[in-house]
Amino acid sequence: MTDLTRLTAAAVAEKIAVGEVSAVEVTEAHLARIEAVDEKVNAFLHVDREGALDQARAVDAKRARGDRLGPLAGVPLALKDVFTTRGMPTTCGSKILQGWLPPYDATVTRRLKDADVVILGKTNMDEFAMGSSTENSAYGPTRNPWDLTRVPGGSGGGSAASLASYQAPLAIGTDTGGSIRQPAAVTGTVGVKPTYGGVSRYGLVAFSSSLDQGGPCARTVLDAALLHEVIAGHDPLDSTSVDAPVPPVVEAARRGDVAGLRVGVVREFAGEGYQPGVMRRFTESVELLRELGAQVVELSCPSFDLGLAAYYLIAPSEVSSNLARFDAMRYGLRAGDDGARSAEEVTALSRAAGFGPEAKRRIMLGTYALSSGYYDAYYGSAQKVRTLITRDFARAFEQVDVLVSPTTPTTAFPIGERADDPVAMYLADVCTLPINLAGNAAMSLPCGLAPEDGLPVGLQIVAPAMADDRLYRVGAAVETAFTARWGHPLLDEAPAL
Ligand code: GLN
DSSP states (O other): OOOGGGSOHHHHHHHHHTTSSOHHHHHHHHHHHHHHHHHHHOOEEEEOHHHHHHHHHHHHHHHHHTOOOOTTTTOEEEEETTBOBTTBOOOTTOGGGTTOOOSSOOHHHHHHHHTTOEEEEEEOOSGGGOOSSSTTOTTOOOOBTTBTTBOOOSSSHHHHHHHHTTSOSEEEEEOSSSTTHHHHHHHTOEEEEOOTTSBOOTTBOOSSTTTOOEEEEESSHHHHHHHHHHHBSOOTTOTTOOOSOOOOHHHHHHHOOOTTOEEEEETTSOSTTOOHHHHHHHHHHHHHHHHTTOEEEEEOOGGGGGHHHHHHHHHHHHHHHHGGGOOSSSSSOOOOOOSSSOHHHHHHHHHHHHSOHHHHHHHHHHHHHHSTTTTIIIIIHHHHHHHHHHHHHHHHHHHOSEEEEESSSSSOOBTTSSTTOHHHHHGGGTTTHHHHHHTOEEEEEEEEEOTTTOOEEEEEEEEOTTOHHHHHHHHHHHHHHHHHHHOOTTTTSOOOO
């Protein structure tokens, strides 16, 4: 019998639609897989067994009635624990929100439910999405299914690991500086950061509001496109939501060709700190694009070198403001409330007990960068750099249709290796965060295993704002060609657990 957990989302949906399997059977197979392996992986913070089975039963009932089913009806999904889910715990990987039951659904959650996608539960993440390894979770690290001693990337390590360990065929992540793409790269999965404003942030607990973007995670490009289409689109509840048609991502993923397309290789994304095996797979990918008929040019985006510094002023500045709402009065943890202490003292004690070290570091950094006398020197300068980076992209996209680079300079690193070195941790996102600063769209997809360690390498594709369909067009072409050549990293030679 087919192992239902090994199928793509598209195949699962098809089997349910034709009645070959029921949505309940599919859900049960994934719940059993979670039961069997998640003790080792720690991808889930919360599994909603009953809720998932109820949703699956509703899909089966719809089918029995002859109702039309959506393209992902009955397909299980793992949701990053940064999206509110009505009545289901939402912690953002933080102790400060332990036990919080949101009174409402995020727009992404709502759209998934409306599309009859079955939400299995909530996935582990770095606290408030700050990190590149999922080691900053208050609930213990997630482990990389390819090698349990290594990180699955972050902050969305739980979502990526759930895909790579066959606990779910679909997942949702959020990407502020790389947290969808970097975990995708190091787990051999596909992750897309849509154009800023393409997917609603309503009910996405804010980290850095001008950078945060929810997006799809899957094992194939087509599955990511199908999920993208479900969650994207204008939302009046988010003032930064783009009021324009969703780019034709599914059509592009089905088309998958690059003939005549102009592809730019960014010179700045190479050199010191890039693992040789990563660069080798990247160079081969560029070669492949050329063979497939793309026109490849090298170009320079000189301001990208300043991206990391600008990001680590802008993101913490927004954090210092966004995390101010956790005051122990309205949500979550309250410490030291003995009746004698003032509200200010209780807030201070609760924040000291509830936030982990990285959240505290960023709150301090951001508060400092925004303080009077330093604002212009730090925050103001970072915003100017942000403009320069946006202009670099604009200039590049006058010459080419998409840009490509490695997603991350190295493969998955060992758990603990960068835990005490924030800058080494931050460098994992050096290729991804310029895209967030400019608001463009980008995808990471597997481009082979690094020869020195046998671990997955990610290829990043970048498109101009609202041209997300180009990612899928190029991504699908690369995926098809690589699969023909080497097999698919997750559909053929699965990591054994
Ligand atoms: N690793 C980056 C950070 O720590 C990006 C995180 C993200 O995209 N959420 O800020």
